[in-house]
Amino acid sequence: MIEITFVSNGGKVVSAPENSNLLRVSLREKGGIPFKCGGGLCGTCKCKIERGLGFTDAIKPKERKHLTEAQFGEGYRMACQTFVNGDISVSWEVQMSPVKAVGTVAG
Numbered sequence: 001m002i003e004i005t006f007v008s009n010g011g012k013v014v015s016a017p018e019n020s021n022l023l024r025v026s027l028r029e030k031g032g033i034p035f036k037c038g039g040g041l042c043g044t045c046k047c048k049i050e051r052g053l054g055f056t057d058a059i060k061p062k063e064r065k066h067l068t069e070a071q072f073g074e075g076y077r078m079a080c081q082t083f084v085n086g087d088i089s090v091s092w093e094v095q096m097s098p099v100k101a102v103g104t105v106a107g
């Protein structure tokens, strides 16, 4: 088993089998990586491998549509396209949740 640390989710640590898809682990364990399509199209799952980049598999052509060579160099990947075979830490840009509807709540 390997350990994945979800830095942008309070440092939550989960374990997963080797060669797991990063987005699938996030979904199963409520890691919190944002996503929409799950198929390499939308780019929403962009994340940064803070530690253990060497434990991720080869960059896919679909990722090259959303990320630059410089970003790959900094450790950015698309979670739905990335398989992990060792301990990593991953972070991402946290979207602020929209401000709740205007109005006062009684009690």
Ligand code: FES
Binding pocket: 034, 035, 036, 037, 038, 039, 040, 041, 042, 043, 044, 045, 046, 078, 079, 080, 081
């Ligand atoms: S979730 Fe859409 S590209 Fe990964």
